[in-house]
């Protein structure tokens with residue numbers, strides 16, 4: 001299709017403002033889905049997205065739209081996630097577009113992520129169409145939302161569209177605006193091919209399937225393409241577009257968004273952000289690609305049973321294709337054997353990775369307690385970055401420690417101001433200020449250690465503001481921190497995977513909790529089990545699991561044999577899911593429980 | 600046909616009322632008794648010719664003493680016609696004390712029943728009330744006296760102990776009074792809170808407290824020594840007999856993996872490497888049998904590894920223990936460790952539990968096979 005008949009746009013917004021619901025309406029309007037096959041938030045296809053009611057991955061869908069005067073247009077819609085932890089998904093989507101629908105919930109107004117994603121869209125120089133959604137709600141305040149659009153977003157509120165994605169109000173106007181206000185893509189089909197890989201997924205039959213935005217040139221089945229970062233050449237098997245399912249096409253030409261299958265069996269060859277070009281006529285320079293995301297939360301990941309390590313390695317290689325924000329490298333632990341150290345954009349991201357690996361890749365994994373990255377200045381003047389408790393330097397050599405801080409912005413209704421400030425101060429906030437934002441609404445700024453934000457700050461804020469508070473943060477600087485390494489010993493043996501780096505002030509509380517949790521999760525043994533939490537050689541908390549005093553079934557007659565045998569078999573099986581530390585069996589869920597200690 | 604001598608079990612699924620600790624299958628609907636009688640005889644016919652002979656018959660329940668002598672006569676007559684029941688077979692009837700009378704006992708003897716298992720549960724009125732039993736200590740003692748007088752080859756007594764708050768002295772009193780009449784056989788069961796029972800729901804609210812485990816442990820060891828002092832053999836975790844010939848031949852089949860056929864709802868059977876069990880519903884059982892179907896709920900065929908595991912955990916429950924040949928590679932250090940700890944002993948190529956070891960018969964199989972870790976523990980804990 002000629003590029004003047006193409007429009008590429010993303011739907012961006014604060015979490016829950018209705019992006020996916022609006023996408024549903026646009027999809028239905030062009031008749032891509034039958035009433036029978038429709039379900040709400042159609043593009044949220046992952047189980048975990050549906051369970052949590054949030055979008056985690058961006059999804060592209062090509063909408064065939066016929067204008068009143070009979071022209072057929074192709075509109076590539078990219079629905080994006082709203083949660084901060086998935087902002088990389090948004091950035092990559094924006095690189096494929098010429099415009100955005102900036103959705104604002106009329107009952108909530110402008111929120112922290114509304115601003116954050118507006119700035120991102122502006123960085124990409126995109127056409128911005130503000131859409132005021134949920135106007136059907138009795139609490140909708142259109143006038144006030146318009147004021148905020150003028151004052152806080154500095155956009156013309158007269159150009160904002162009114163809509164209710166739920167009640168299908170204002171959808172036609174949105175289509176009109178997309179066509180009229182978003183420019184068609186500017187590339188040329190005659191130039192050498194440049195196609196940006198913005199996503200990928202692994203298919204057991206077809207190998208790697210890459211999602212691309214073609215900027216210049218054309219690509220079709222049978223072409224020989226080259227990955228510009230490696231120079232590797234591949235034969236294109238199929239190209240096509242996303243219509244809820246993959247739909248093959250003879251050609252993808254400049255301006256299009258679609259997919260390429262090119263016999264990429266080696267998962268590791270594919271890199272998100274790479275440029276694809278024609279092998280016989282390569283483009284002179286690759287596209288800029290994406291800014292690398294810096295992970296901020298780290299933890300280790302181990303297979304529950306060591307023999308599954310190769311399977312886990314394979315699963316990770318495939319998984320990372322579909323989650324470009326995830327990074328990992330090999331490591332090994334005395335307690336858990338071979339595993340991986342991994343980096344995430346936040347705690348929700350971490351949870352999602354864990355769940356997707358379990359569900360989509362059928363991996364049984366153990367995660368260690370997450371950590372941020374600290375900078376240790378040593379006596380000899382050198383410095384090291386440490387995000388892994390097992391690399392904690394010799395305390396005698398440490399001169400000082402710095403931890404990452406974030407600039408935190410919280411939006412909250414005025415009535416929760418006190419509670420929010422209290423929460424921030426508990427989390428070691430400094431330089432706290434607050435602003436009157438608009439009647440009834442406050443904005444709080446502060447500097448906070450990242451370590452305090454990544455653990456359940458989101459949940460706590462939501463709970464104290466009854467869901468009305470929102471926040472955004474960006475890394476600011478590093479500041480001095482008083483941290484210690486807390487070790488966990490089980491019958492005198494250190495379980496390296498359970499060590500954590502904590503602020504001195506929180507060490508005792510964490511130590512007590514960890515000992516309690518482990519006491520609940522570790523089964524009783526033939527011998528007593530002592531759990532200790534220690535800083536260096538100083539034990540600051542302990543708990544004790546008494547040995548069995550008896551373990552016998554009083555009655556065992558004809559009818560009990562099968563039941564008893566099955567129980568033993570189950571215990572034997574269960575043993576395989578336990579990690580041995582010395583002679584103590586520690587179940588997987590003990591590691592999980594230790595990680596969730598903050599809740 | 601199974602060529603080994605087998606045991607025959609008949610499950611009588613009726614009780615006057617459900618006891619709060621009991622998870623056996625039984626219902627209070629006596630109106631179903633006639634249909635059940637017919638069904639059992641019909642079910643027995645399905646197995647005609649499948650077992651060479653039976654040298655034990657056991658009427659268990661439920662409350663088998665709810666059956667009248669003529670009910671039992673009818674059953675036994677049918678069973679004898681269908682199967683070969685050896686002349687010297689041990690034929691046991693479980694009885695609740697409130698159902699015992701001299702006259703009834705005499706009639707039972709006339710039917711060839713030669714072993715009575717009396718559900719005394721206790722001789723302490725407080726304990727009996729706690730256990731929700733319908734008889735008093737006085738009735739219980741009287742029933743025991745009568746059963747012994749009647750001259751059965753063996754009279755057994757069932758007792759439950761280790762009740763919450765039960766003191767050793769109180770329990771010892773019960774033991775002394777029972778021992779005074781010198782029954783041939785005694786079963787002493789530590790009270791277990793079983794899932795789905797009234798006790799599990801009401802009394803302990805799930806998990807019994809830890810100290811209870813220690814109390815029960817002490818009582819168990821005390822009980823074992825007490826009966827040994829009285830000259831009884833502690834031949835299985837919960838069973839004692841005055842001599843080895845008074846051990847319950849029928850129950851031994853369960854632990855020694857001898858074949859047995861169970862008739863009636865929820866009854867379990869075992870032959871060669873197969874186990875199967877009947878539906879746990881009297882109505883469903885009768886319906887299936889009367890329409891010519893097997894009332895079997897489930898069947899399983901055991902793999903060699905499963906047979907081995909069974910041999911191990913069942914054998915360890917008995918004083919005879921298991922053959923050392925069962926362990927192809929029993930780590931010597933494991934054995935020594937358990938021996939040092941006083942849990943097992945070995946003699947003549949057999950490994951068996953001490954009285955301490957009996958307390959761990961659920962865990963020992965996994966300790967011995969190396970599935971669960973073991974360590975030297977200082978004594979006296």
Ligand SMILES: Nc1nc2c(ncn2[C@@H]2O[C@H](COP(=O)(O)OP(=O)(O)OP(=O)(O)O)[C@@H](O)[C@H]2O)c(=O)[nH]1
Nearest residue numbers: 015016017018019020021054055082134164165166
């Ligand atoms: N009343 C009303 N509710 C709406 C409207 N649009 C969306 N919602 C509801 O708002 C909630 C969030 O909608 P989503 O479409 O999942 O929001 P989202 O922006 O995609 O959320 P994330 O992807 O998690 O950022 C759902 O319960 C929707 O039913 C609307 O126009 N009116």
Ligand code: SF4
Nearest residue numbers: 614617618621660661
């Ligand atoms: S303990 Fe005996 S009498 Fe009581 S309900 Fe159970 S089977 Fe029936």
Ligand SMILES: [Mg+2]
Nearest residue numbers: 019020054055
């Ligand atoms: Mg969404």
